[in-house]
Amino acid sequence: MAFRGDLEALVLGVLQEGPLHGYEIAKRIREKSDALIRIGEGQLYPCLHRLEQSGFIQAEWLLQEGKPSRKVYSLTESGGSEVEERRRTWEKFAAGVNSVLAPPKPARGQG
Amino acid sequence: MDQKLGPVETYLSGMERDLAETLSPQASEEVLRELRDHLEESVRHHTALGHSRTEAEWLAVQGFGERAEVSGAVKDVHCPDRWSGRAIAAAGVLTLGPVLVDLFSDATSIFHATDYRHEAMVIVPALIMLGLLYPFAKAGKMVSRPLTAICFSALILWTVAGGFLRGVPVYLTSYGAGYTVPKFAAYRAMREDQRQLAHKKRVLEDFQQRLAASVGGGQDPMAPVPFSYKVAEKTGYDPLLEHAGSAEVARKMWRENSGEWIEMLTGTVEGLTRNEEYWRAIQTTRWPNSVIAQAPLKMTLFAHWLLALLGLNAIGVAISNRRPQRKVRA
Numbered sequence: 001m002a003f004r005g006d007l008e009a010l011v012l013g014v015l016q017e018g019p020l021h022g023y024e025i026a027k028r029i030r031e032k033s034d035a036l037i038r039i040g041e042g043q044l045y046p047c048l049h050r051l052e053q054s055g056f057i058q059a060e061w062l063l064q065e066g067k068p069s070r071k072v073y074s075l076t077e078s079g080g081s082e083v084e085e086r087r088r089t090w091e092k093f094a095a096g097v098n099s100v101l102a103p104p105k106p107a108r109g110q111g
Numbered sequence: 112m113d114q115k116l117g118p119v120e121t122y123l124s125g126m127e128r129d130l131a132e133t134l135s136p137q138a139s140e141e142v143l144r145e146l147r148d149h150l151e152e153s154v155r156h157h158t159a160l161g162h163s164r165t166e167a168e169w170l171a172v173q174g175f176g177e178r179a180e181v182s183g184a185v186k187d188v189h190c191p192d193r194w195s196g197r198a199i200a201a202a203g204v205l206t207l208g209p210v211l212v213d214l215f216s217d218a219t220s221i222f223h224a225t226d227y228r229h230e231a232m233v234i235v236p237a238l239i240m241l242g243l244l245y246p247f248a249k250a251g252k253m254v255s256r257p258l259t260a261i262c263f264s265a266l267i268l269w270t271v272a273g274g275f276l277r278g279v280p281v282y283l284t285s286y287g288a289g290y291t292v293p294k295f296a297a298y299r300a301m302r303e304d305q306r307q308l309a310h311k312k313r314v315l316e317d318f319q320q321r322l323a324a325s326v327g328g329g330q331d332p333m334a335p336v337p338f339s340y341k342v343a344e345k346t347g348y349d350p351l352l353e354h355a356g357s358a359e360v361a362r363k364m365w366r367e368n369s370g371e372w373i374e375m376l377t378g379t380v381e382g383l384t385r386n387e388e389y390w391r392a393i394q395t396t397r398w399p400n401s402v403i404a405q406a407p408l409k410m411t412l413f414a415h416w417l418l419a420l421l422g423l424n425a426i427g428v429a430i431s432n433r434r435p436q437r438k439v440r441a
Contacts, residue, residue, distance in 0.1 A: 021148075021149075021152070022145065022148070022149045023148075023149045023152035023153060023156075026149075027156075040174075040175070040176035040180075040181075041149060041153065041174050041175045041176065042146075042175040042176035042177070042178075042180065042181030042184075043176060043180070043181065043184060044149075045142070045145065045146060045149075045181070045184075045185060046181070046184035046185050046187065046188045049185070049188045049189065050188050053188065068144075068148065070148055071144075071145050071148070
């Protein structure tokens with residue numbers, strides 16, 4: 001599957017649950033898709049930075065006691081609307097594919 | 112002692128070299144810090160599954176993806192305009208020389224000028240601009256590209272227009288255009304004044320001849336006199352007759368007003384002569400003294416300053432982006 005276009009939607013989707021660290025985002029996508037979707041973790045960062053520049057997510061460095069600080073990402077208000085938009089687009093697309101892949105209806109008069 | 116780097120450090124060192132080509136040190140450092148954090152987390156995950164440290168690092172790097180692809184994608188996000196930055200830097204360099212010459216010229220003229228406001232017109236706004244641009248330069252960020260583009264386009268137009276109007280190739284430098292346009296305007300005004308002056312002088316001469324004729328020998332002031340100006344010579348055109356409508360009225364007007372007219376004309380000729388001297392002074396003076404003539408010149412210098420500062424900013428960004436990065440600590 002080509003996730004170049006959909007990676008942003010997946011990231012926005014998992015961030016709906018709350019702020020997450022980059023590694024956790026990749027892990028959460030893998031877990032939620034039952035390991036069906038494995039993203040190239042390196043591609044996650046350009047995607048996160050792009051989403052941040054678009055204003056859909058925001059990043060914050062969290063200080064941790066005795067540990068290096070971590071950058072966590074969270075959804076912005078416009079990011080929330082964007083998830084909804086992408087979900088609708090995906091549902092339309094999936095419905096279209098399902099219609100095409102659906103088994104043909106039996107012809108009348110058979111049986 | 113040489114210490115062999117592990118897979119993660121080797122990967123990050125390569126990434127650091129890749130990013131140093133285009134990203135500022137601050138941006139590069141932040142990206143690397145984030146990637147290191149991710150890889151370390153991944154290593155911890157693989158170690159927890161029972162892999163050795165080295166194996167875990169290999170697995171983390173493999174999961175991360177090809178270094179060139181990742182660094183290319185990061186650069187695309189953070190630095191899509193690096194070539195436009197270089198173009199702006201080149202434009203800035205081209206203007207630096209003339210600006211430095213102008214600075215020197217202004218600095219030396221301060222000791223001779225009687226009106227310091229002319230110098231303040233350039234120096235004070237330039238200092239304000241420098242103050243405004245400093246935070247951008249410090250942060251390693253490009254200033255507004257549209258602003259730079261507008262400023263540079265205006266300067267090119269100004270240059271071409273100045274060079275075209277003057278028709279002298281040497282004025283095709285933008286600095287030359289700063290002199291060309293105001294001087295060309297002064298030149299045209301002077302030519303117009305010269306034309307007016309010549310005309311008024313001829314009319315005055317004619318009036319003086321008429322006056323002499325009417326006062327001296329009791330001759331008819333409306334009798335034909337040898338006009339010196341070209342139009343009258345060819346057509347017999349008489350401005351007084353035309354204005355009066357008939358010879359009778361013209362004679363009456365002449366008797367009543369000739370003294371005043373001649374006085375007025377003499378004043379006009381004197382005024383125009385003074386103007387001619389003024390315009391000639393502007394033509395021969397390197398620095399026009401008229402405020403009107405100064406304004407476009409100062410605007411050009413102002414644009415030079417702005418462009419030069421934007422250029423300096425771009426050069427600073429380009430240099431800081433090319434500065435070698437600190438080695439990643441193991």
